[in-house]
Each structure stands twice: as structure tokens, then as C-alpha cells.
Amino acid sequence: MDPRVAGRALGLNPFSLLVRDAGWFGVVAFMLLIALVGGTLLVLLTASPTAVLSTQLADPYLYRVVGFTVWQASLSTLISVLLAIPTARAFARRDQFPGRGALLRLMGLPVVTPVIVAVLGIVAVYGESGLLNRYLEPIGLSWRGHFYGLTGILLAHVFFNLPLSIRMLLPAWERIPGENWRLAAQLGMTAGQRFRQVEWPALVGVLPGTVSVVFLLCFTSFSVVLILGGGPRATTIEVAIYQALRFDFEPGLAAWLALGQLGICLILVVALHRWLRAPPVSRGLKTGQPRALGFDSVSQRWFDGILLTAVCGFVALPLAAVIWLGLNGPLVRVLSNAALWSAAGRSALISTLATTLALALALGLTLSARRLSTRHRQRAAEGVLLAGSMTLAVPPMVIGSGLFLLLLPLGLTFDIATALVAIVNATLILPYLVRTIGPALMNSGARYQRLCLQLGMSGWQRFRLIDWPLLRKPLGFAVALAATLSFGDMGVAALFDTTGMLTLPVMLYHQLGAYRFNEAAVTALVLIVLCALVFIVVERLVGRWRS
Amino acid sequence: MKWVYHLLATTGIALASASALADKPALTVYTYDSFVSDWGPGPIITKAFEATCGCQLKLVGLEDGAALLSRLKMEGKRSRADVILGLDTSLTGEAAATGLLAPHGVELSQLDLAINWSDKVFLPYDYGHFAFVYDSDRLTAPPTSLHALVNDAGGPKIIIQDPRTSTPGLGFLLWMRQVFGNDTSEAWKKLAPRILTVTKGWSEAYGLFLEEEALMVLSYTTSPAYHRHVDKTERYRAAAFSEGHYAQIEVAAKVAHSPNQSLADHFLAFMLTPEFQNIIPTTNWMYPATRSHSALPAAFNDLVSPKATLLFDASVVAHQRKIWIREWLDALSD
Structure with a gap:
């Protein structure tokens, strides 16, 4: 019987029903969260006169900013997650090589590095006068004059979010039951079929969460976009919020902009969740991909090796630059x-x-x-x-x-x-x-x-x-x-x-x-x-x- | 359970000592971050002032001048500040409009600024001029005027700060406005291809410049003095512009509803004494507001000395700021 029907039959009110279905611990946590976010927004909304708000919210510049924000966040998320899937898979398949643990920990570092430090590290390696440009210029490859703008923003966002996505996606492989792999081997599935039938269903369980976290991070990214964006063409809503709170002191405008940002993010994230529906979890006794099934081929080993080297190099170089500067x-x-x-x-x-x-x-x-x-x-x-x-x-x-x-x-x-x-x-x-x-x-x-x-x-x-x-x-x-x-x-x-x-x-x-x-x-x-x-x-x- | 008693005992001691300190009157001064940091004037000034006032000086460091103003607006009459220190002339118009500040009553004849000062509410404690700092190892012939910088399509790339988020950024916007008047929008468009990037604050811009991303960065005429004094290098220099340089005058003011009026007056007067003024050059890297007291440190010799000091009236900035920022936005985001 549907618990709601049962509840109504027993004469429970919706709130006690909620507590029964969700547990009081969860209800308290949820209420606290809503009170914190809602309360702060409400205070700001009531703190300033709203007379001029309508003209400010109707500003076409604001809509260009919203457009750019959605565009750069979508691109950054797409690149980060699309690269993270094969890299996480490579990490899952190569579960024993020396240094694997260290590399995985390296993946936790970019997102926790203070933005300005990370950006100075990124610029030292990939910037106009960065290490890479200095070595690539003599052989005719250079992006001098093209780094600041969308390129710089995407590069920095991928630097922060690719490693984070890898770490968030990796547990999906660890949860695939060993029975599924064995079945795939018995049925003689190709690598593509295995990805679709065995790995993808597990991945879908963690993908929406990862994509939404990365998207939100890029959407609300502030200093990175300003430093590497090259000018006011590339700004995010967050800049407008900062300006409203700091220079103009219009808390009401800031709260409306924050609500707008929340609304847009909510719509996009909900749409994403609808699109990526988690299939039922397959049950099994053991996890992990058995090595003896003969899935591993030489080309696959090369592919994983090159991919891991490239991704780890991309992430490690700016961090190495930061460490080098510090040691000097x-x-x-x-x-x-x-x-x-x-x-x-x-x-x-x-x-x-x-x-x-x-x-x-x-x-x-x-x-x-x-x-x-x-x-x-x-x-x-x-x-x-x-x-x-x-x-x-x-x-x-x-x-x-x-x-x-x-x-x-x-x-x-x-x-x-x-x-x-x-x-x-x-x-x-x-x-x-x-x-x-x-x-x-x-x-x-x-x-x-x-x-x-x-x-x-x-x-x-x-x-x-x-x-x-x-x-x-x-x-x-x-x-x-x-x-x-x-x-x-x-x-x-x-x-x-x-x-x-x-x-x-x-x-x-x-x-x-x-x-x-x-x-x-x-x-x-x-x-x-x-x-x-x-x-x-x-x-x-x-x-x-x-x- | 023993640790609970220990905890209670130590809290008791801490509270007791706090109330012992509270017997001395305390003066609360809101200021910006770099003023209170270990490298700023804060620590030395606290010592010097406490020696004369028989009080406790409490410096509260906020992000920057703009944060200072927004904090004052947020707190209004509930503010615990007795004095606010660190607004500049592009923010004073709006600060005065809050009606929260009181006249300083200090004799202004001792001031030696680049311009005449007669404001009754805001009392200057130091000043400087904005300038483009360049790397002389990589740029041998820097532009000699703002016109040259704007008009030379093959000129050096520059890094500036966003006028929506930083006071130097706003300063440069006002500088452009002073020099180009109604043609400022056109000038911004001409300059746009050579603006490498626009950062949130001074630190980001200067950091990129030191990493050699661009040949010039918007900073102060006094920046080379730091490199001379601390790094012992002449490599970084400021470019002198023939139209003159826009000034930044940093001021303090007394909060009208403060219960510590006489202490606040004492502090404002102290601000112009040699003890305060003499440490400004090598801690805040600005010029002292009263130069008669002592000679400047050697590092300040032969810095760029502007032909003219450009400055808008504070009320003009308060009225025009949003319109001019809008003009800047439109010119740079086409």
C-alpha cells in the first residue's frame, strides 16, 4: 500500500507523515538549510528600497551576462566530464600500477587550492609568457594573444573540475558487481557493448551529481572569470552580485540576482536529472573487475597509459609551478x-x-x-x-x-x-x-x-x-x-x-x-x-x- | 569530567582578563586589510597611539575601501566604529551622503597634499598618484602620455583592474574621463585591443604583471619605491604621462554617533603627527599627507612627479560613477 494512503487512513497530518517517511534527522537538516538560505535572502530583500530595481533587472547587459554565464559553464562542464569519464575508467581498470594512490590524491588538490594561487600557477605554465608558450613558440606553435578570454576560462575550469569529476565518478566502477563482468565475458561483449551494458548503468548513478556540482562551480566562478576572461565581455552573474553588495550597496538587487542565479541553476540541474535517470542498481556479491576475463588488450593499455599521463601532466604542471615558486x-x-x-x-x-x-x-x-x-x-x-x-x-x-x-x-x-x-x-x-x-x-x-x-x-x-x-x-x-x-x-x-x-x-x-x-x-x-x-x-x- | 572544570576555569580567566582590559576605554577603527596586516602601518601605529592615549586601539581590517563603505552602510547607526580610515576620494561623496560621519575639526594648514584640501568631514592621512608601472627589462620606450597609450595601436599590452570591484580600477576610469572628457567612450574602444585582461583587484593584476604576462600594469607612482627598498632592483618603473596623473587621497572620518568622541578626535589629530606620518611611506607605500615633518626615505627619490594632479570633486564622482561605469562596460563589451 502507498504509505501516503496508509498515512491518511491512519489520520496522520502531512508533517508527521513527512517526519515518518523522511526521519526527523533529515527533516531538521532540511529545515535548517531552507531557513539559512531563505532567511538570508529575505533579510537582504527587505534591507534596501526596491524602487529602482525594475530598471536594473531589465538591463540588457544583465541578460548578456546571463547568456555568457550559461555558455561558459556548459562548455566547461562538458569538457571536464567528457574527459573525466575515460580517465576515471582508466584509473578503475589500472588498479595496481605504482603511484596510483599518489596520482589519485593529486586529483584532490586543484579544487582546494586558493583560486588566486592556482590561477598564478596556471598562467605560469599555460599563460601568454608561460612555460609552454616559451617552448612551443620556436617550433611555430603558440597561442600568444589568444589565452585571455574563453580559452583561459575553460582551461582553468577544466584544471579545477576535471580532477574533481574523476574522483567523483571513480566509485561508480567500484560498485559494479563482479557477476556483471563475468556475464559480459560469457556473452562475448565488445568493449563498446560492455561500456553501454555494464559500465554506463553504474555511471548514471553518480553522473547527475557530478555534473551538477561541476556546473554549479563553473556557473558561480568569479575571480577566475574576471582574471582570465580578458574584460567585461566575459563576466558572470556572480560579479554583478558582488558589485551590488560591495560598491553599490544594494542588498535587494543582490538578493534578486542571487534568486535569479538559483532559479536558472535549479531549472538546468532538474532538467539534467530528468534526462539522466538512474536505472535500478544491479545486485551482486563481489565488486571489481576480474583481471582473468581477458578484457585487457595491448591497445587498451596504451590508451589508458597515454590518457593518464596526459591528464596527470595537465593537472600537475601548474601545481608544480606553484611549488617551485614557493621553494624559491x-x-x-x-x-x-x-x-x-x-x-x-x-x-x-x-x-x-x-x-x-x-x-x-x-x-x-x-x-x-x-x-x-x-x-x-x-x-x-x-x-x-x-x-x-x-x-x-x-x-x-x-x-x-x-x-x-x-x-x-x-x-x-x-x-x-x-x-x-x-x-x-x-x-x-x-x-x-x-x-x-x-x-x-x-x-x-x-x-x-x-x-x-x-x-x-x-x-x-x-x-x-x-x-x-x-x-x-x-x-x-x-x-x-x-x-x-x-x-x-x-x-x-x-x-x-x-x-x-x-x-x-x-x-x-x-x-x-x-x-x-x-x-x-x-x-x-x-x-x-x-x-x-x-x-x-x-x-x-x-x-x-x-x- | 576533569577537563570540563579545566575548560570552565580557563574561560573564567579569559573573561576576567578581557574585562580587565575593558576597563581601559577602547577606540574602534574600521580600516582595510593591507593597513592592519603585519606589513602595513597598523601594528606600529597601534603601539604608538596606545602609548599616548591611555586606551586600547582596536583596528578592524575589512577587504578594501569599498568594503569599508558598504560595512558602514550595512551597520548604519548600529556601527561599533568610532573612526573609519581608508576611504579614498572616489568613495567620500557616497560616504558623506550616509549622514553617519561628523566633522573632524582638525586644522588643515599642516597638510601638504598635491592639491588644496578644505573638506570638513574627511581628513587625509596619505596620498598617491595612479601610474602605469612597466618592466624596464622588456620595455625600453614606454608611452609618454595617456593619449600615446590609447592611440598607439602597436603599443604595449596592459593589465587594469575592474572599476566595479576595485578602487584603482575606478581611479583609472576617472583618469580616462579627466583626460578624454566626452570622448572617453571612443578612447576606451581604441585602448580595448591592448587591454590584456581586467582583474578583480590590484593583487591579481600585479601578480600577472610580475609573471611577465603584460608589459604594463595599472598601479601607483610609488610602486617602484617598494622594489627599490625591499627587492633592491630598479627594474620596475612608473611611466610619466604628460597630461598629469589621477590622484588617490586616502582619508579618515569620525563616526557621528560614536560614544568615544574625544578619543576619536585624539586619533584624528594623532594621524597628522610625525609618529604616524613617518611610517606611511615604507608601510603603506604612499606619500604622507604632511611632508614637512621629515625627509622621505631614499627609495622615494626621483620617482615620477606628476606634471599635474587630476582629481574629480567627490560629489561629481558620487553622481556620475554609475553612468561612467556603464559607458566603460558598453565600450569594452562590444
């Missing part, structure tokens, strides 16, 4: 500065707070999405997961300013600045967690729901014994990513007070603002090394922690 800077002077280490400590504190909050929200949302989906409320389940990833479409600056205005009457804004920054950071990293934990939990639910019902297993026991073994690897990656993202993010610290909030990224900006580019290079190196360390430690701790 005044290492001793910067490293012996006590302020650097206390800034690192503050970054770690904010990162811990933000990750804990985001993880609680993400677990609430994903567990309740699973509960909804096992009760055949598929749409509600998708809606909950969607809500968890849409925070990427709301600029941190908007949430930060809204929270600030909200707390202003209480006179608390100075005392809880750290908590505010952590909350804004949590909304920033929530989507990564939801989109990585979500598919794993859904998968475990689809496989073991009946078994759990039979055994009468639920709650903590089920989470520990059934979900955890399937969850810990993707969760380890997601938590590590979230922690490092928050660690390296400039965030909205500058909105409150950078004197009391001296985190590592803030310190980096201080150095850049004071001409200290050499010192900043060392700070960037420290930041990257610490990010890598945090990443490795968290991923190991969480990912290998057996219950």
Missing part, C-alpha cells in the same frame, strides 16, 4: 613567522567546525533521501538531494551578508565571527558531501533494504554493519575534500574582520596586497602542503576506519 621564496623567513602557524591553527579550527556541521547536515539529508526512496517517494528523495547541492548556487557573500544583517540587532557580529565564517563555509562544502555520500547510501539501500527488513535491522546497527563498509571509502574522500576546501578557502572572512580572523588564505591575501609576492608564494606552498596532509590524514582516518 624566502622559506626560512616565512616559516619561522609564528603568525603563519597560528593562522594555520585558525584555519584548522574553522575547517573542523565547518566540516562537522556540513557532515551532520549531509548525513541527515542523504539518510532521509534514502528512507524516502525506499518508501517509493522517489521525487521527494531527489528533491532532498537537490536541496543539498543547490547551496553552491547561492554566493557565500550573499549568505554571509544576510547572516551579518540578521545578527546585527543582537550586537553579536564581532564575537561570533568565527562561527559565522564556519557556517558560510559549511554551506559551501555541503554539496560535495551530499553528492558523494548520496549515491553510496542509495546503492547500499537498494541492495540491502530487503535483507535489513528481514533481519529487523535498523538505525545505528544498520548504519554500522550494512552502510558503513560501503560508505567509508567515498565518505573518506568527501570529508577530506570538504575539510581541505574549507581549510584553503578565503571565504567571507574579509566581510567580518580579518584582524581577528587571520587564517592562512587571509594571510596570503595580506602578503599579496603588500607587494610581498615572494612571501605569498611560500605561504601558498605551505597551504598546499597542509591541504595535502589534511587530505591524506582525513581520508585515511575515515576511509579505513572499520566499524
Whole structure:
């Protein structure tokens, strides 16, 4: 019987029905999220007069900006994900070569590198006077005069998002049951058939989440588009929001623009989810592709080898440039500065707070999405997961300013600045967690729901014994990513007070603002090394922690 | 459970010491990031001022001058700021319009700026001129005027900042407007092919320039002094333009509803004393507002000295800013 019908028969109101179907944990998480985003937008909307809004919102320039934003975000997403699919497959097929673990960790680094550092690294390698141009020019190959513009934007977005997509797609292969591979071998499937029949169905489970995260990241990309875009022809809506909040101080306009951005992203992401519907999960006992099936051919090995080398080289070169610049800077002077280490400590504190909050929200949302989906409320389940990833479409600056205005009457804004920054950071990293934990939990639910019902297993026991073994690897990656993202993010610290909030990224900006580019290079190196360390430690701790 | 008591005890001590500090009156000054950073004037000024005032100076660092203004507008009468320090002349018109600021009451005859100053609300503490900084290793004959820069189709590529997000960017926009008047739109169109890129802030632009992406970057006439003083190199120079250079005058003002009026007055007066003014050149890399007190450091010798100082009246900027930014947008996005 449909639970809704059953519920009505029992005389339950819709809210208690929701709590029953979604779990109170999920309902609380969902409400908190809506209150945070909705509340901040509402505060901004009521904070400024709306008389001139209509003329500003009818500006044709604004629509050109929207058009460009959609165009560059779509292209960046397409290139990143299309390249990520074969690369992730190559990583899945070559599961034993030396250095594989290191390369996979390398893939976690670009997205956590502070934007300005990454951009300076990218420019050092691929820019007009970059390393590559310098070596390619003598043989007649050069893109001098063509880097700034769409080329630069796409290059940088692929640099950030290709590695992220690879890491987010890779678990799909790990979830393909071994039986499916064996069946494919018995039926004598070709490589193309295997991709369509065996791999694609698994991929579709993670593809919508990955595509939407990457799309949202590129859609809301701000500094990258401004630095590499070459001029006001290439701007995003986010720039207009920043301008409205900063220079013009029109919070109402900023909130409307943010709502518009949220609306456009929502429509595009929902359309994508409709288009890529996840097929039923195939059940099996073992995972992993058995080597003995004879799928591996020499040409395939060459293809994988070349692809992995090219992609890793593309990602590693700008990072190597950043590291090289750092090693050539005044290492001793910067490293012996006590302020650097206390800034690192503050970054770690904010990162811990933000990750804990985001993880609680993400677990609430994903567990309740699973509960909804096992009760055949598929749409509600998708809606909950969607809500968890849409925070990427709301600029941190908007949430930060809204929270600030909200707390202003209480006179608390100075005392809880750290908590505010952590909350804004949590909304920033929530989507990564939801989109990585979500598919794993859904998968475990689809496989073991009946078994759990039979055994009468639920709650903590089920989470520990059934979900955890399937969850810990993707969760380890997601938590590590979230922690490092928050660690390296400039965030909205500058909105409150950078004197009391001296985190590592803030310190980096201080150095850049004071001409200290050499010192900043060392700070960037420290930041990257610490990010890598945090990443490795968290991923190991969480990912290998057996219950 | 022992740790709980420890925690409570330490919090107690922390609260007690905080209230002990609170016995001294505190003066809160909102300013920008690079002022409060370890390399800026903030730390030295705090020490010097606290030695004379018997108070506690609390500097709050916000992103930049524009962030300072928007923070003031956001907080309105609830603002905890007693003084705001770091607006420039392209923002003062709008800041005055908030009605939140009070007259400074400081004697202005001690000022030695490139222009006459008579504003009763905003008190200057340093100033500088915008200029294109070039790499003399790679560019031997830089343009000698803004007209030459705009009209020479084969001229060097430049990096500028976005006037919608940065104060130097806005400064260059006003500079163009001063020199080209009603023909500014045409001038922007001519210049467009040589604008390599337009960045969000000064740091991004200068970083790209140091990576040799372009031959010139919009910065200040004083930038070469930094490279001389710290990097010991003469490689980076500012190009002198015959039409004159647009000025940036950095000012502070007292918040009208502040309960610490006399302390705020004390701070504004302190701003023009040698103790404050003498550290400005090598920490903020700007010219002090009162030059009579001491000679400038050697690194400031033979910097570009503008033939004329260009500056719009603050009220003109407040009225025209949006229209001129629009003109810039249209000219550059065709």
C-alpha cells in the first residue's frame, strides 16, 4: 500500500507523515538549510528600497551576462566530464600500477587550492609568457594573444573540475558487481557493448551529481572569470552580485540576482536529472573487475597509459609551478613567522567546525533521501538531494551578508565571527558531501533494504554493519575534500574582520596586497602542503576506519 | 569530567582578563586589510597611539575601501566604529551622503597634499598618484602620455583592474574621463585591443604583471619605491604621462554617533603627527599627507612627479560613477 494512503487512513497530518517517511534527522537538516538560505535572502530583500530595481533587472547587459554565464559553464562542464569519464575508467581498470594512490590524491588538490594561487600557477605554465608558450613558440606553435578570454576560462575550469569529476565518478566502477563482468565475458561483449551494458548503468548513478556540482562551480566562478576572461565581455552573474553588495550597496538587487542565479541553476540541474535517470542498481556479491576475463588488450593499455599521463601532466604542471615558486621564496623567513602557524591553527579550527556541521547536515539529508526512496517517494528523495547541492548556487557573500544583517540587532557580529565564517563555509562544502555520500547510501539501500527488513535491522546497527563498509571509502574522500576546501578557502572572512580572523588564505591575501609576492608564494606552498596532509590524514582516518 | 572544570576555569580567566582590559576605554577603527596586516602601518601605529592615549586601539581590517563603505552602510547607526580610515576620494561623496560621519575639526594648514584640501568631514592621512608601472627589462620606450597609450595601436599590452570591484580600477576610469572628457567612450574602444585582461583587484593584476604576462600594469607612482627598498632592483618603473596623473587621497572620518568622541578626535589629530606620518611611506607605500615633518626615505627619490594632479570633486564622482561605469562596460563589451 502507498504509505501516503496508509498515512491518511491512519489520520496522520502531512508533517508527521513527512517526519515518518523522511526521519526527523533529515527533516531538521532540511529545515535548517531552507531557513539559512531563505532567511538570508529575505533579510537582504527587505534591507534596501526596491524602487529602482525594475530598471536594473531589465538591463540588457544583465541578460548578456546571463547568456555568457550559461555558455561558459556548459562548455566547461562538458569538457571536464567528457574527459573525466575515460580517465576515471582508466584509473578503475589500472588498479595496481605504482603511484596510483599518489596520482589519485593529486586529483584532490586543484579544487582546494586558493583560486588566486592556482590561477598564478596556471598562467605560469599555460599563460601568454608561460612555460609552454616559451617552448612551443620556436617550433611555430603558440597561442600568444589568444589565452585571455574563453580559452583561459575553460582551461582553468577544466584544471579545477576535471580532477574533481574523476574522483567523483571513480566509485561508480567500484560498485559494479563482479557477476556483471563475468556475464559480459560469457556473452562475448565488445568493449563498446560492455561500456553501454555494464559500465554506463553504474555511471548514471553518480553522473547527475557530478555534473551538477561541476556546473554549479563553473556557473558561480568569479575571480577566475574576471582574471582570465580578458574584460567585461566575459563576466558572470556572480560579479554583478558582488558589485551590488560591495560598491553599490544594494542588498535587494543582490538578493534578486542571487534568486535569479538559483532559479536558472535549479531549472538546468532538474532538467539534467530528468534526462539522466538512474536505472535500478544491479545486485551482486563481489565488486571489481576480474583481471582473468581477458578484457585487457595491448591497445587498451596504451590508451589508458597515454590518457593518464596526459591528464596527470595537465593537472600537475601548474601545481608544480606553484611549488617551485614557493621553494624559491624566502622559506626560512616565512616559516619561522609564528603568525603563519597560528593562522594555520585558525584555519584548522574553522575547517573542523565547518566540516562537522556540513557532515551532520549531509548525513541527515542523504539518510532521509534514502528512507524516502525506499518508501517509493522517489521525487521527494531527489528533491532532498537537490536541496543539498543547490547551496553552491547561492554566493557565500550573499549568505554571509544576510547572516551579518540578521545578527546585527543582537550586537553579536564581532564575537561570533568565527562561527559565522564556519557556517558560510559549511554551506559551501555541503554539496560535495551530499553528492558523494548520496549515491553510496542509495546503492547500499537498494541492495540491502530487503535483507535489513528481514533481519529487523535498523538505525545505528544498520548504519554500522550494512552502510558503513560501503560508505567509508567515498565518505573518506568527501570529508577530506570538504575539510581541505574549507581549510584553503578565503571565504567571507574579509566581510567580518580579518584582524581577528587571520587564517592562512587571509594571510596570503595580506602578503599579496603588500607587494610581498615572494612571501605569498611560500605561504601558498605551505597551504598546499597542509591541504595535502589534511587530505591524506582525513581520508585515511575515515576511509579505513572499520566499524 | 576533569577537563570540563579545566575548560570552565580557563574561560573564567579569559573573561576576567578581557574585562580587565575593558576597563581601559577602547577606540574602534574600521580600516582595510593591507593597513592592519603585519606589513602595513597598523601594528606600529597601534603601539604608538596606545602609548599616548591611555586606551586600547582596536583596528578592524575589512577587504578594501569599498568594503569599508558598504560595512558602514550595512551597520548604519548600529556601527561599533568610532573612526573609519581608508576611504579614498572616489568613495567620500557616497560616504558623506550616509549622514553617519561628523566633522573632524582638525586644522588643515599642516597638510601638504598635491592639491588644496578644505573638506570638513574627511581628513587625509596619505596620498598617491595612479601610474602605469612597466618592466624596464622588456620595455625600453614606454608611452609618454595617456593619449600615446590609447592611440598607439602597436603599443604595449596592459593589465587594469575592474572599476566595479576595485578602487584603482575606478581611479583609472576617472583618469580616462579627466583626460578624454566626452570622448572617453571612443578612447576606451581604441585602448580595448591592448587591454590584456581586467582583474578583480590590484593583487591579481600585479601578480600577472610580475609573471611577465603584460608589459604594463595599472598601479601607483610609488610602486617602484617598494622594489627599490625591499627587492633592491630598479627594474620596475612608473611611466610619466604628460597630461598629469589621477590622484588617490586616502582619508579618515569620525563616526557621528560614536560614544568615544574625544578619543576619536585624539586619533584624528594623532594621524597628522610625525609618529604616524613617518611610517606611511615604507608601510603603506604612499606619500604622507604632511611632508614637512621629515625627509622621505631614499627609495622615494626621483620617482615620477606628476606634471599635474587630476582629481574629480567627490560629489561629481558620487553622481556620475554609475553612468561612467556603464559607458566603460558598453565600450569594452562590444
